[in-house]
Amino acid sequence: MVEAIRAPKQPTRKGNAFRIFHKMPFKIHSNKAPKLEDKEKEKESMPPHQENAELLLKYDPLRDLGDCPSSSRKDSGSEASADFNGNRKRSPNEFEQASWITKHSVYLAWLVLLIFAHIREFMRRVGLESNKKVPLELDSQWCRFLGTDQDGHFPPLYSDFESTYTRNCYMRVKDVFERPIGSCPGAKVNVLDRYSKDYNWSFIYPGTQTEVINTGSYNYLGFAQSSGPCAEAAAASIDVEGITTCGQASQTGLPSSQHRLESLVADFLGTEDAICFPMGFATNSLHCTAIADKNTLILSDEYNHASLRLGSRLSGANVKAFKHNGEHEGPREVFEGGGRVREQEEMQTLQQGITKLIQSLLQIIIIIEGIYSMEGSICDLPTIIALKKKYKAYLYLDEAHSIGAMGRSGRGVVEYWDVDVRDVDIMMGTFTKSFGSAGGYIAGSKRLVSHLRRASPTNFYCAPMSPPVAEQIIGSMSIIMGKDGTNEGALRIDRLARNARYFRLRLKQMGFIVYGSDDSPVVPLLIYYPTHCGEYGRQMLARKIAVVVVSFPATDMTESRVRFCLSAAHTKEMLDEVLDAVNVVGDHAFSKHSKKAHLYKNKRIEW
Amino acid sequence: MSLMLFFEQNTLHILLEFVLVGVATWLYVQRRKAQAKLAREPRLTPEEEDALIAEWQPEPLTPETPDDHFALNPRIANGKMTKEVVMDGKTCLNLASTNFLGFIGNERIETKAKQTIFKYGVGSCGPRGFYGTVDVHLDLEKDLAEFMECEESALYSYGFATIASAIPAYAKRGDIIFVDKACNFSIQKGVQASRSTIYWFDHNDMTDLERLLEEQDQRDKKNPKKASKVRRFLVVEGLYANTGRICPLPKLLEFKWKYKVRVFIDESFSFGVLGKTGRGVIEHYGIDPIQVDLVMASLENAIASTGGFCAGRSFVVGHQRLSGLGYCFSASLPPLLATAANEALTMIKEDPGRVHRLQDRSRALHAGLTEALKGSPFRCREGEVLAPFRHVEVADSSLRKEEKERMLDEVVEKAFEEGILIARARYLDENEAFPIEPSIRVSTQSELEDFELKRALNVIERAAKIV
């Protein structure tokens, strides 16, 4: 079969092989319809079998998926109702777009910001503005070691734009980032008071603290606690196992707490085996290398976390990003390369790709996240799994934000979508969020985990998990699983789901644009203007609420946002307080951009 | 008339324009041709495609690992990894950990850590930028900077990520990094992530380094404009984990000024170990810290906690708070580990005698081990006498690698049977940039008594003779 259709040998550009898989069945439903005459002309010169290519254009990959729950997207604003199983319906991801006027004025805001940045930078260079606290390269000090006759000048350490941006844009709002806290990051947290006399270049801490409502920490299930069974177990483990082992698992041995944790994680997720690491970031960035190599095609969501992107890059695999956009049914574009393939390249023949593909491509790995931490959206797992099966790809699912927070019993998006955990080849997650601890895991088949144990750099070069940190996870995970004999875990999960739904609907009712699914506890509220970040951060703090504001480079240039992370520890009263405050600040800043508020107008939103 | 004059005066210019237009047209035509050719290529029908997909069989995700692989069966530590440790139920004298200053099990540190849990909980539940900065992080950063006599330090939540993130925060595509061939794996990952041009020089070989620098200088002279923008870095380890040798810092700094390269030192194994008060290799050589651009170190060895830090001038270190990937995009260090590290640091400051004791022990280990291995098929890898660990390798370098590994494994096993825990230094051989000679790592710690060291050396001597 393959022989028959193999095209004559052609010099192809490297990488064409990989393009094949994102073009294969649906040569591409490009929005640009070819011009009519062109079409006529093509017909004339078209060899007979090319007519099939026309059919190809119409091919819909979701055709064979039928009516999987993911693709049944309902009108936003519909009431959450129970289906016949008594389960809640899943809410679709929403990405309401603001009007073009808003979008363009955001660019204007950036322009003004950058113009002023350059003016300031210029003034600094000619000495009109001098701030003693601005750290400098210190040429003069270096001369001490050189003697004054030598040239002490090094190539600049930073690029111009980078330093202009940090010094003049970031520095103006630095006070809303890296705000130190002085207590456990629970539902309420003490932030250290600080002020600056030199435009945020340095801070003065008078030593006082203010208690605020905390919507900034990733404390989904409220396990960030300084008392209670988990904290006690963690403290007790210090007496038994100490704080660290000062050695590597493969050389000096594994602490027994980590050993116990690994089997508990496998048990919790329902996989054959699991391996744990002391840092979530390193779990991703180091282990992609152990799985993928240069013969692998990695299809990665464009909004994947930095650690996943770093890992894919380090692995040397061919990485393609696909568009993250729930409304456009993202997964369909999985194999399309985000439509970024240029027109000319689209003309590339399929055979070239396929022949090469069969020669060189060994595996395809799709990397997605459960909940996207900046978008608040939930991945469309069933669709992805169907695609993965069709193309025999492997699936790497990062559940950093969803494990514990999603699903009836906290088992993440796999449970939320009711899919078989065995369909996800690599289950990754972190303990930093829902479990109130630190670290990450990879779970999956015995074969996968054994391979990771053999090939993981953490086993060879770094320390294993600290025992109290592992013990905290064992404690919180046991509570979620109900192993402590109470229904505490189930209550927490339920509270979080209610909080998320209530909070999101109320925000939408007020007229804010909120991204993502109504089931997700990550709530990004779009404020668009980068200049509003400082405003929101300060105004909300003045109202005793800690929020996270994000802007470029963590988000798109035009989509600065405020992010709330809800927690099971929040009470309805706290949420109402937050909502009232956002309402006022939002009115002040004119950031109620939504055109769908009327859908929610007369709706009673119950907690 | 004036037109003629114009042509006359600008002949060359006009000719050039014509040539340019010609080239552009030619390129355009070529492209159209290529496109047309592509369009004429036969295409697949959906059935054919489906068949192709059906025929394509991907490789399994991962290879099979044999059940008896050592990595699948690590020893399980019950209890604390102190000087005495219970491994797989057997009590051993621990010469494997990198707990050089004996801080594991220290009551003062443990009390502090427990107090921290009851004040801050265990996790910090957020990255540094988003309410994950706890006041204890700021305290530790300040104390570390003070201890290292630097302006500022930045704390990471994992030692490996510290080094692997710090390097690419500065070195970008197009920059140049000179790296020692014996550098550890985290440096290798860091320079790989930076996408810079990498030049490897032989381990501690200053002539080789000078040759590379000189070559680069020649290249730069040819294109001084470009060279004035290209950053050059020199990445070394203070005390090389893989060999136990110290970097020749004074010479490196000489090169720094001469060739305008910035010096980054990984002090993971020398921090708390070298120097009169444990400040590392910079103090060991009595050098002003301002000369070194960045010191990176993990807190997982002498300090006996988890995490790592970078220290240097504010101009340099401050940059990581926005561009160190592992700093920005990962949850911060659990507060209890930060306070534990800070307590350990305070104890070093209060009593530098600990560091001196360690240096004594290191000398004793060096002398004792060299003596013990005389007449056996093993030898000590040449290294610094102050290094608190030694690599023992097979003397006969002509043997096959598997054979050497078997012999070393046997020594470790024999020693374990007699209650001495030493570590087989293991590497990810297929991922390392350069092959590493298999070895055993024997470590010491400041709290090891003379008689204990003697006992251990006796056991090693016997084990080495039998093999």
Ligand SMILES: Cc1ncc(COP(=O)(O)O)c(C=O)c1O
């Ligand atoms: C999707 C994702 N993966 C991995 C991580 C890193 O986890 P950790 O904070 O434990 O290093 C994060 C954290 O922010 C994340 O959002």
